[in-house]
Amino acid sequence: DTEVTQTPKHLVMGMTNKKSLKCEQHMGHRAMYWYKQKAKKPPELMFVYSYEKLSINESVPSRFSPECPNSSLLNLHLHALQPEDSALYLCASSQGSANSYEQYFGPGTRLTVT
Amino acid sequence: QQPVQSPQAVILREGEDAVINCSSSKALYSVHWYRQKHGEAPIFLMILLKGGEQKGHDKISASFNEKKQQSSLYLTASQLSYSGTYFCGTEKVGNEKLTFGTGTRLTIIP
Numbered sequence: 126d127t128e129v130t131q132t133p134k135h136l137v138m139g140m141t142n143k144k145s146l147k148c149e150q151h152m153g154h155r156a157m158y159w160y161k162q163k164a165k166k167p168p169e170l171m172f173v174y175s176y177e178k179l180s181i182n183e184s185v186p187s188r189f190s191p192e193c194p195n196s197s198l199l200n201l202h203l204h205a206l207q208p209e210d211s212a213l214y215l216c217a218s219s220q221g222s223a224n225s226y227e228q229y230f231g232p233g234t235r236l237t238v239t
Numbered sequence: 240q241q242p243v244q245s246p247q248a249v250i251l252r253e254g255e256d257a258v259i260n261c262s263s264s265k266a267l268y269s270v271h272w273y274r275q276k277h278g279e280a281p282i283f284l285m286i287l288l289k290g291g292e293q294k295g296h297d298k299i300s301a302s303f304n305e306k307k308q309q310s311s312l313y314l315t316a317s318q319l320s321y322s323g324t325y326f327c328g329t330e331k332v333g334n335e336k337l338t339f340g341t342g343t344r345l346t347i348i349p
Binding site (some may be wrong): 129163165166167168169170173180181215216220225227228229230231232233 | 241269271280288335336338339340342
């Protein structure tokens with residue numbers, strides 16, 4: 126199974142809402158990532174978890190809160206978002222966090238903040 | 240800083256060849272190449288590690304010149320399925336973060 130799954134596929138939320146994005150992989154990968162991608166732009170790294178510990182936070186605003194409950198799951202909790210946070214949120218995983226490993230991406234959650 | 244890719248966009252007829260370049264201002268440890276079709280997730284193509292190697296499979300290959308901090312992706316005898324946006328991802332020496340390049344949109348027409 127070389128699949129990374131993400132739920133939901135689409136999410137519309139107001140600026141006062143609290144929601145969560147979920148990512149799951151069953152490849153035994155020990156590194157998991159959150160990326161944000163705006164239209165016609167490359168993915169931008171947000172967070173990296175290595176062995177269930179947060180290893181990189183790319184100065185992401187605190188309204189985005191990541192969580193790694195176990196080695197297969199990665200969540201992104203959203204609170205008080207702004208319209209400019211609307212984007213495609215991609216989750217990825219790799220065997221390790223060193224970049225000699227390929228990253229497997231999920232299909233993404235398309236988020237719209239109203 | 241984000242790696243710069245060239246060209247930004249290219250249109251080819253089926254069977255033609257293409258070269259996509261990726262250039263960084265920083266010393267690199269590795270270069271990844273990914274392809275993303277519209278509305279889909281990026282798909283891994285290959286990794287090149289420091290050492291100036293060239294890799295390839297099928298009709299897609301790539302080179303990495305660490306002295307010039309550049310990588311090139313070569314697509315030969317392009318097929319319709321090659322259409323999409325190609326991103327290089329670079330890892331700087333001493334930093335495990337992958338930074339994606341500006342992207343190259345490739346369109347293959349019959």
